[in-house]
Amino acid sequence: MQYMMVIYETAEALAKQQDPAEADAYWGGWGAYVQAIQAAGIVQDGHGLLPPETATTVRITDGRRQVQDGPFADTKEKLAGYFVIDVPDLDTALDWAARCPAAAQGAVELRPVMPPMQEPGGGA
């Protein structure tokens, strides 16, 4: 069963990426986790994301494009990346989520991936 592991990190954790005193430990922990989860052979896809300040958001309002920088929402935890993993069940997914460095500081959300859509008109 496929799950998307949505990784949220706190501003403090994200700041460690740039802090010379903390960066080695931060990236070392993530590097080891990525290596371990890859070695388990369950990763379908996954990426880290640059911080939310680098994001651009599009909405169409009254037929016109609204393009904004951000989001700069004041949420405590920010979307930092994701994995899509293929594991037998939610419990196994939870084990991997608990090992994720973000679980100790931010949060890791697990969402079952929606099954593939039926072809229009049915495949029969």
Added chain:
Amino acid sequence: MTGPDVAHRAVEAAARQSRARLVAFLAARFRDLAAAEDAVADAFRIALDLWPRQGVPREPEAWLATVARRRITHALRHGAVRRAAEPALTLLAGEAEEAAMAARPLPDDRLALLFVCAHPAIASEMRAPLMLQAVLGLDAARIGSAFLVAPATMGQRLVRAKARIRSAGIGFELPEPQDLPERLSHVLDAVYAAFGTGWEMVAGGDTRGADLTGEALWLGRLLVELMPSAAEARGLLALMAHCEARRPARRDDAGRYVPIDLQDTTLWRADLIAEAEAQLAAAAALGRPGRYQLEAAIQSAHNARADPAGRPQPGPDIRLALYKALMAIAPSAGAAVGHAAALAGTAGPVRGLHALDAVAGLEEYQPAWALRAHLLAATGDMASARAAYARAIGLAEDPAVRAWLAAAAAGLNDGA
């Protein structure tokens, strides 16, 4: 102190002392664990409402038993409990009234309740959660969080397990003598599973874990009280008490992980070590060795470093012999890693590495990778040691263990 305070304290005290006995008493008579739990919860809710206004009854347990019995009778009349329980009603009504009148303690059915929760017909991973709920009254969300299962999922599984007890007709009688050893081992395994889960959460700095190890110890003491001649029950209690004794020393003041060899033994709890040693001696006197006694003996060897009686510290060969015996009767990932470490201590790191290689299923077991890294470093293969540390770090859940492993990896000296 005002009336409501006294009443609330009385309800709390009754919940601690009597809840399990009440659930066990009703469940054994109605053969319906869920209905018994509901009735007892109702009785406590009614006590919380009435005692502050009307005063605490002279015999709280008998009062609660009477109210809970009325609630379950009510539920039965409304068809929530199967009709087969009807004959039990008459019997129960008499017993409960009598208990209330004579203020005699309830018959103690807690042991039967533990055996029901750990019945072979219940999935093994549900036995500990079921005990924690039925005997200790923990809610599904707490249990789910302890066992790393989604709260709603844990709730559904508990409901299903209780429905299974009812529909499969699992009896609330104590097992027949010939079935007792096997059934008891399921009970012990479930208690130890709860302890192990709590233990790892303590390592993770999660305070809920501290409660869970405490509750497992409580169950262990209850088992010894109810089955004083079961050697393995005493062995399990000794094992848990020895581990729990070291808890205050597992972290330093800054929250950093401290491996056992470097722990400040003055922080180890002498009371728990003494309790463990007494249980282990009593178990040994029964002359029926087993897995938990062996594991307790291994912990005893570790804790001899801080024994107030000044026991001589057992040598590495003793630990190796204990692990060999353990591997022979109860092989597990933890035993395999302990055995490899003990072997490395007496025969060198290469032998330890061979022992690790010989065991399958350690690929995602963090302590195995940490030991491998340590042994590889001892052989001078720093590149492989570094890679093994990275694997251990990636598999660690506990940030403090992660930090400790990272520091160990960073401290590797290439020397070449």
